[in-house]
Every structure is written in C-alpha cells, then in structure tokens.
Amino acid sequence: MIESLTMAEGAFGVMSRTVSRGLPVIFLYVRLFFFGGVMKANGVILNYVVEKLQTTNMLVGWAFTLQCAIAYMLTPVGGYLLNYSSFRQLGIGGGILIGLGYVASGLLLTRVWQLFLFHSVSGIGFGLLTLPSFIYLQIHFPESFPTLISLTSLSIFAGVATLPPILASLIDHYGDKAALTLFGALLWNCVLVGVTMKSTAKTETFLSSVAVTKDVPPSHLHDFDRYMLMFASPFRHRKFAMCFLLSGVSMYVYSSWAIFLVSFGESVGFTPRMAVYLSSAGGIGGIAGSALAFLQFYFNRMNAVTGCLLPLVINGLSLLISVFSTSYGITLTVTCISGFVQGYHYSALCGLMTTLLCQYHLRDGISMTFISEGMCYQFGGLFSGIVKDYFGSTNSVFLLNAVLSFAAIPFAVIWTLDKRPVHECYPKNQDSLE
Template identity: 35%
Template sequence: MENMKENRRRLSWIVFASACVRVFFASGSLKANGVILEDLVVRFNSSHSLVAWAFSLQNGCSLLITPVGTMLLQIFSHRQLSITGGFCAGAGYILSGLFAEEVWHIFATYILSGIGFGLTIISGYLALKENFPDNISTVSCFAELFHFVGMATMPTVLNSLKVQFGLRNSLILLGAIMWNLIPCGVGITIPKDTNNSRTVVKKGQPHESIEKEEKLDNVEYDLLKRGSLLMFMESYFPFFLPFYYHMTFRYLVIFTLTGAYVYTSWVIFLISLGTSLDLPMDQAVFLSTVGGVSGLLGKLLGATLFYVDKANVYIACLSLLGNALSMLAVIFMRNYLMIAALTFCSGLSLGLSTNLLYGMIPLMVCSHHFPPAFSVVLLLQGAVIQLSGLLSGVVRDAMGSTVYVFGFNGILCLAVLPFMIPWVCTDQTVETCRFG
C-alpha cells in the first residue's frame, strides 16, 4: 500500500512538471512573437494591426478552444488530448516557416498553433486538479511561475535563432522546440480513484429522462428540484451556471478580462515600445527579459500570498493600480534605466494579477461548478485577447507610435477600478455555492 501511494505521489509530481513546461512554452512563444513583429510587417508589406491580430489569435484560440477541449475529454483521455495539442502547437510554427508567403498564411498557421496550446492547457490543468484536489490553488500558482520564465527566455532564444539562421528557419526551429510538449503529454496520468459524479440528461427530454451514473451530490439534487430552467441550463448551457450560483464570480471575470487585454498588448508591443522610445534593438529585446523576471517575481509573490492565505480582492485592485501607473509613466521616459525600472513594475503587477486569477477561481466556485467556471473564463479571455491585438495594432498604426498603446492600457486599468468597488464591499473573497 505504501509503495502504491509513493508511486501515485511520484506520478502526480510528473504531472506538475509537465504543467510547468507547458506554461513555459505557451507564454514564452507569445512573448517571442514580439521579436519578429516588425520583420513580418515589412516582409508581407502589411500593417501592425493585422500582424498583431495574428499573434493575439494564437493566444486567443488557445483559450477559445477550452469548452471544446472540455467536451473532448469526455471522449479522449487527458494524455491523448495533450499529445495532440503539443503536435499542433509545434506544427503551426513549422508551417509558418515553410509556406508563409502572405499575411493570411500567418493567420492560419498561428491559429493551428493556438488550438494546440489550448488543448494542452485545458487537459493539463484539469489533470493537475485531479492529482492535487486539495491544493490546486497553491500548486497552480507555482506552476504559473514558469509563465514569466518563458517570457524572459524565449524572446532571446528566437532573436538568436533569427540572427543566425534567418526568419524562416528560426520559425521552423522554434516549432521543433515546441514539440517538447509531446513528451509532456505522455507524462499525464489521472488517479484511478477519481470520481466524476454527474447527471446525464438525454437531449430532447430535459425534464423526464435522467440517467444517474453515480451518486448525485447536493448541488445536483438542488438543480433537480429547482425546475425546468435550471435543468435546461445544467444540460445544455452549463458554462453560465457559475454566474448564477456564485454572485461575486462576475467581478473576478471583469478583473480577468481587463488583465487579459492589457497583458496581451504588453506582451506583443513591449519590444516595439522600446524602439519607439529610441532604444537600440538589443536593449529593446532585453526589456522582455526584465519584464519576464519581474513577472516571475510577481507570480512568486502571488503563490506566497495563497500559501499564507492572504490573497484577496484588495491585492487584485492594487495590482491593477500598479500596472496603470507604471504604463502611464513609461511613455514619458527616455532614459533606459527608468524604462527598464517601469517595465519591471508593470511585469510585477501583471505577474501578480495573472496568478490571482488562476488561484482564485478554485476558491470562488464550488468543485461542481469549477470546470464550467474555468472554461467560461478562458473562453471570455480568448475573445478579449482578439480585441487586444487588433485594437492595439490599430492604435499603433493610427498614432504612429507604441507609446499611445501603453497610454491607452494604463487609462483602461484606471477606468476598471470603480467596477471593483462592489467586490471590495463584500465581506468575503471566498464564496460558497449559493445552493450547495
């Protein structure tokens, strides 16, 4: 028995290590895209808005595919889905390097890569929850530390590849590096004693034909008693249920969408900001390393706050305020050290806010509503990310400088703060299910 527990513990930590690698590559590749932004604009004689939109589509599709990935897990295993996603993530970059001749080719290949990242993320995160059911907030926060490790590392890697091998070959090599996600998928395992109690309602008979596979929990019994509307929502639109059963969840979603917009714009245009502020290219690329290191520290701070049970809405609002002030201040700077210092501050705030998001979802919704809550957050994030890349690119093209992009992002963070007041006025950050 002790040997079985030890083996199970070892396999769980392999799943954790796989999650860290996935976060590293998914986040690092998005940040690395900023290195080739200007190159692709010139190569395809295109605009910043279109190329930035292609980049944001990659990240957005990785989140928009989440509900589909959740449904596919009813058919395929977490391992199969993760392996498939890892293959698609690398194949998208390789196809970009081999065949991209027009800007729409970049759209197609980056969408493929984004779908691959999405399949690995949803399968890996839910597998992590199955392996660490009692500590998912803390464990996921520590896995998210590699988010900014990738951001600090991958831009430098891609820039070196581009200098040595050219744009096309660097994309092919980057795709080959991304195929390291395939063995990460192989390492995913799910405990055999995991029970997923659920109610299956046959389509066309939402009120009458209910097949109970296993023992129903209290929430599901409550749904049965509450009438046809909730039964219909449970059966066909489960992604909206967390908003009904967990009232403060909506404020977390507002916080999430603001962070997703600002983070995507920051990631794509940080290097471009450096060149707009008259920095040489090597110093502009180094800003991504500064932002990655500070983001890592922000993630570590967030993980520590969850570990000591001090993460709350006040910290979330402070992260928004810090991000707003640093982004508004950097547009007036011309000294490299001051620009790097403010980049450090914005990276610290963004790292903290993203860690708060993934750590607070398991705390703010019950285990029954966690899968749909997680899926709907990623779905809405994906939609906002599309807007971020496109709108930030439009601002860049219209105004002629990236400093206006960062100014807009800072004002947006300040504008959202009043919407957090109802959340601040609640007595609790952790809310139980209204009918659990």
C-alpha cells in the same frame, strides 16, 4: 540479502510512484512556460513579419493574439473531447499542433492568410491541452489544486523572460525562416505534457462518469440549455462577476503589452537587442510577482485589495511612466515593475477565482473565464494594432493600457467592499440561491 533487495525494490517503487505523480505537475508548468513565452516571442518577429508580408500592425497583431485567444476559447472543447479521447491522446495531439504551426511558418509563410492559419493551428494545440491538463491535476491533487493554480503565472512569466531572447538568438545565428522552424521544433516539447498524463484508476473513473452523462437521452439532457446555463449560473456569485470582469481587462492589457513591448522599445529609439531585454525584464518581474502571490496564498494573506486593487494602480502608473520616459534605465525599471504587478495580479486572480465559486459552479466558471480571457487576448492584439496604425506610435498603445488599468479600479473597489460569503449551490436547489 533477499530482505535488502526487497527493501530496495520497495524504495524504488515509492520513488518511481513519486516521480510519476510529480511529472504531470512539472509538465503543466512546461506547457504554461511555452504558452506564455510564445506571445512575447511573437513580439520579437512583429516588425519582421509586417515588412515581409507588406501588411499592417493590426493584422499581424491580430494573428499573433488569435493564437492565444483560440487556446483560451477552445478550453471547453478540450473538456468535451474527453468524452471520446483519453488525456494522453489529447495532450500528444495538442503538443504536435503547437510546434507544427511555427514550423509551417518558418518553411511556408508568404501570405497574410497563412499567418492566421499557422498561428491558429498552434492555438488549437494549446487549446486541446489547457482544460485536460487542469482537470488531470484536479483529479490527482484535489487538496493542493488552488495552490498549484496560483503558481501558474510564475511559469508563464518564466517563458516571457526566456523565449524572446532564445528566438532573437536563433534569428541572429540562422536567419528568420530557419529560426522559426527551430523554434517550432523546440515547442514540440509540449508533446511531453500528453505523455505524462497516463491513464490511472482516478482518470478512468472520471472518464466513465463523463461517458454516462454523454449517454443520457437528449430529451433528458437538454445539452443546449445546459451549455447556455453555463454562461449565467456562475454569475449568481456576485464577487465572481467582478473578478471575471477584471480578469478580462488584465488579459487585454497583458496581451497588448506582451505583443508590442519590443516594438515599443524600438519606437522610442532603443536598439533591437535592448528592446528584447525589456521583454526579459518584464518576464523576470513577472516571475517575482507570481512567487510573491504564491507565498501570500500559502500563508493565507491574499485578498482583493492586495491581489487586485493595488496591482491595477501600480501597473497603470508604470505604463504611464514608460510612455513619457526617454531613459533606457527608467524604462527598463518600470517594465520590470509592470511585469511584477501583472504576474502578481494574474496569479492572484487565478487563485482567488477558486474561492469565489462554489464547487458546483467551479468548472463552468473556469471555462467561462478562459473563454473571456481568450476574447480579450485577441482584442489586445487587434485593437492595439489599430491604435498603432492610426497614431503611428506604440506610445499610444501603452497610454491606452494605462487608462484601462485606472478605469478598472472602481470594480476592484466594489469587490473589496463586498463582504458576503460564497453560497454553496447544488444541482437540485441551485434556483433557490438568493
């Protein structure tokens, strides 16, 4: 009897440790689910906010994309704050801010400056969660980390497919203000991301190493020089430079597509509900594309041609067809295809990025990429809003996105033709890299 109880306790302990180990992975994807979904959900309320605040598409689109831009650009800040906070503290604080921005929008929004403020608060919350959650996984899953990263866009596009219909349904049942408030409460599930990032021996070792670095005298550390060096050193890896550029272009196109897809559907004569279904089709396509990219990474079949060159060509054609289509069936189909290749492309770039940098430059390269993607995310809303206000049609926005996709193709070709291996750099001899 005692032996049976001991075995049961042992089995329960193993199961408990397995669940505890897997929860941070699960809730990383929960964060990405909401992060990807809120951008598309913002598109559902675009026209409503423009009319409510009596403002322009440019300002509203800018405010919406500023949310995600801040999240990306604050990525290094989240890593720096680990000098003073635990993973769990940053995660919980970030999760609270994410929902707070939308709750405040639902209860208090009456001015354009408030729109920028509330979405910035939500963006700060996402930013505080981003790098700590990635570092936490890298600490605990070093061998499977590239595979886990390649799955990130699958979760993002699951949010793209799911959250816009949820917000639209909330608006139908409760009205715009109450819907935004409830939507913010739903986003508070991101607090669970922080709850799962509990302290372990590995995280304590990591934080101790960070603290040692922090305590080095300024005369020896040269913080500013090292910070500026972060923006140059990873470019010693030439293929990373191409991947970096292409990730910025793809993020611009994605943010513009995400914000203005519902508006695009309404502008060509589809009903609001049909326009929302375009977003769901794009999200479903993105899930499938992300899954395919994951399988290619798993079986070691991913490369620059399949992961970058072909998606740029197909996405450009899909966007171009959608501009000239008047059939809902055709538009729905090419939107799904566009979502598929964008999900595939983003997942491919995320996974390939880790293979184009040495271990010494990996963290700086990832931080730089997040900053660049954040800026391009913001430009996607700002410039697309300007284009729509100037030409009076969302078709012009999608046409510009198609042109950008085609314009990026030569850079993908350069990357494809570069067969040089990745050199490993080290702190003591990094300047010797040719």
